[in-house]
Amino acid sequence: MAYFFSEPSRTFSEYLLVPGYSSSECVPANVSLKTPVVKFKKGGECPLTMNVPMVSAVMQAVSGEKMGIALAREGGIAFIFVSQPVEQQAEMVRRVKNYKAGFVSSDSNLRPTDTLADVLALKERTGHSTMAVTEDGTAEGKLVGLVTSRDYRVSRMDPAVPVTDFMTPFDKLIYAPEGTSLKEANDIIWDRKLNALPIVSASQRLVSFVFRKDYDSHKGNPLELLDGQKRYVVGAGINTRDYEQRVPALVEAGADVLVIDSSEGYSEWQARTLKWIRDRYGDAVKVGAGNVVDGEGFRFLADAGADFV
DSSP states (O other), X not given: OOOOOOSOOOOGGGOOOOOOOOOTTOSGGGOOOOEXXXXXXXXSOOSSEESSSOBOOSOTTTOSHHHHHHHHHHTOBOEEOSSSOHXXXXXXXXXXXXXXXXXXXXXXXXXXXXXXXXXXXXXXXXXXXXXXXXXXXXXXXXXXXEEOGGGOOGGXXXXXXXXXXXXXXXXXXOOEETTOOHHHHHHHHHHTTOSEEEEEOTTSBEEEEEEHHHHHXXXXXXXXXXXXXXXXXXXXXXXXXXXXXXXXXXXXXXXXXXXXXXXXOSSHHHHHHHHHHHHHHTTSSOEEOOOOOSHHHHHHHHHHTOSBO
């Protein structure tokens, strides 16, 4: 039912915020922006908080994996957009979760038959100077060498020269075996003065990289938002149509919190979605709902089991 509110509407400029007394303790160093994300019992501890009160919209033009990483690095949470196939959204979540584990999947890969021209084109496209050379040119292929900016000089080399002529071959690489902890990897990087350390399986397949810059990034971003395994915290959007397939995939991928992406939250469809999640996951999966614009809609979603509105 629609309502007509007889009270006059207001704009922000009609209000004046009157500051109170400021003591000598009122200094920036004593201010905490830590903000609870989901509901919790009075006197208890919120199971999910942000270090800065900032989230990103569940929109394709806003919240992809890059925003997920960037916002978590600053202490907030991005919600990966839902308007895409389930598998693709789950993979975005998985890449965000894997990123801050310190073990980064390689996104700059070459084949042994590639040339210096291919190296320069890949560097232009990704901005990365460290490139894995694998047998099939994939991030999980058998590692045969590594190319960095120190391995070639554009002014003195033919662009057609194959990477096998100037790459650092596998038998001369410093690498670590799969299962190496992040602390052990960082110790190797610092002890051997490396910029990147490949992590390699027993069959010589590339698993991931650990980069020196990520260690420096962590020190320069003290508010970054991490889970119990020191991975970035990330959210994901769901809808009221394919939630039975989407929610399990996102949970398996590691999403820390979900939100129903809808323009109208005061609906039976959202209540059904929340009930399905509660019946199967209890309180283990944190999920928000909305949008609503009044107290009645808020109470409806809270009673239906939403962790935030």
